[in-house]
Amino acid sequence: MRKPVEMFDRDFEWSALTRFITDPQPGATLGVVSGRRRQGKTFLLEAACRAAGGFYFGATEGADAESLRRISAALTEHVRPASPFHFANWAEAIDALLALGTEHSVPVVIDEFPYLARANSELPSVIQEALRPLRDQRAASRTRLLLCGSALSFMGSLLSGNAPLRGRAGLELIVRPLDHRLAADFWGITDPHLALKVNAVVGGTPAYRREFARNDSPDGPDDFDSWIVRTVLNPETPLFREARYLLAEEPELRDTGLYLSVLAAVADGNATRGGMAGYLERKATDIAHPINVLEDAGLLHRDADVFRDNRPTYRIAEPLIGFYHAIMRPVWDQLERPGSAARVWRASRHRFTSNVLGPHFEQVCRDWTLHHADPELLGGLPARVGHGVVHDATTRTGHEVDVAAVGIADGTKPPLLAIGEAKWNDTIGIAHIERLQHIRDLVTAAGRYDTSGTRLLCFSGAGFNAKAQAAAEASPDIHLIDLPTLYRPS
Structure with missing residues (x-):
């Protein structure tokens, strides 16, 4: 499948869809695509259907009978059978969609699936039955059925717990916003x-x-x-x-x-x-x-x-x-x-x-530290990056830490790879570095993390003064990170 030239990035998502749709294994398979609104899910799935000769159906909010009429008309327009489709229920509709893949792998997209499921709560169970492993219609089909939706709470529940479709999906793809x-x-x-x-x-x-x-x-x-x-x-x-x-x-x-x-x-x-x-x-x-x-x-x-x-x-x-x-x-x-x-x-x-x-x-x-920073700069690969407050019992005050990177626990204590200060409008100086050093000492005394290799990260949108630059040059544990660094390709 050739990605459309007008599609910006989405290389990971397109590759995942390509592998799923072109998978030569026999039997119909199910995929779930979700993501917040306006991320380009519909554009992505329509492009996949065009590239692979598939069928796309965009659901709308309405009564169950109306949705069945709409998908009957849409599939009639797509297949152009001798007589038009008039599905009496969703079991008939799903079987007709599975029949599209009798000769080769073909994507079938039902977009805004939550609209249909809210009008007919039994629809996920109907799809579960249609995709039952030993069912003849499923075995004879190579339809790649993709359910898509923007209601994250609903889409997240489709494959969880005791949901009917749990264990049925071969693809679970989340279309996320572009990073910075x-x-x-x-x-x-x-x-x-x-x-x-x-x-x-x-x-x-x-x-x-x-x-x-x-x-x-x-x-x-x-x-x-x-x-x-x-x-x-x-x-x-x-x-x-x-x-x-x-x-x-x-x-x-x-x-x-x-x-x-x-x-x-x-x-x-x-x-x-x-x-x-x-x-x-x-x-x-x-x-x-x-x-x-x-x-x-x-x-x-x-x-x-x-x-x-x-x-x-x-x-x-x-x-x-x-x-x-x-x-x-x-x-x-x-x-x-x-x-x-x-x-x-x-x-x-x-x-x-x-x-x-x-x-x-x-x-x-924090996102840059977790996803883009060189592990050598941090002294290891971060398992999680967040922020927090370190308590100082002596002065009875709390010190906010903007960036804290925790590594993978290899012994009794997980390593605290780095702590950082992030100032958009302030020039970072030696006082900011000394504050981080003091916080590192407090974390060491608390004993929860291994701080033997903790780096000090200073992020600034306004730059760094001469004393901060001199401190960073003198110590391999201090790193000054400016805006061009945050935007530099990894």
Whole structure:
């Protein structure tokens, strides 16, 4: 299967689909494709069907009988049989789809599968029965049936626990947003400082450039403010209301007001359950359910504290939602009035730097440490990278650590490969390095981690002073990491 020239990256996803679709083994097989909205799943699967001569069906929200009529009509158009299909139930429809692969391997895609399953809860069981190993229709077919959906909580449950389709799938593919480096290439931005600012607003969702911003990318660092005003804060563009629609499109989020308030609490810096409860003036137990639902929907991410058990913090997983809650939602009425965007943005830039850009930079530093940093720089391959608070019993204070990389446990204690400080707007100096050294001593005294090889990482968007550079040159344990390094190919 030849990947379309207009498809940006997605090499891993295309290769996985190619191997699954062209697998010559006999018997129909099942694949599950999921991912948040606007990541290009439909484009990817439609391209695969075109490349391999397959059948694509995009479900819509509606009654079960209507969906059966739609798939009957679509399959009739695709196969052009002597008489049109009129499926009385999904068992007939699935068997007809399996019949498409009697001669060779062929992809069959059912997109937005959660819509069909909500209208008919027995559909996963129907597919399970159709793919029963000893069933003649399955053995005679080489249909590669792909179920796709954006409702992450539902798609994640399809193959879990006692679900009917557990153990039936030969492919489970998650289409993720582009990372910060690929996103910069996709937006055509070569300046790392500008690239990270744009990434803090729109993340790595491909649709936000091509469809939502109509390929409007900042024309250099000086154009960033104008770009914000004419795209994200412009009521005429789809980006303006996208964050609100993302929440409304999640089927599990019924009390939208409560979920919006939980996200607003996190965007305002209340990253713990207690902090969110205080912001909402509720008990922590009252918000446990909305937090879990937001997690399942992929809108909220829980990060464990590397140094303290049972002290998780939360962050908004979609940058555009974080930008909306920090910048747009508090002044929504003003933004809806034409011509107000520039005035609002001038008054919001400081809040953008502190509440959006700073935390996003820290997360990019953690992602880089986990996925892109040379293991030799860290002294080993990280098993996990997070952040946390180290307690100082002498002064009764807690020291926040922006980046903490833990290696694979080889003995009694797992190695703490590195701890790091991430400052977007501050020049790193010797005081920052001395602070990390002190924190390393505290971790050593606590005895939980092996700190004999712990490196000190200093990330900065503003650079490093002469004393910090001299310290890094004098010690192999100190590493200064600037924006060009974060964006350099591995």
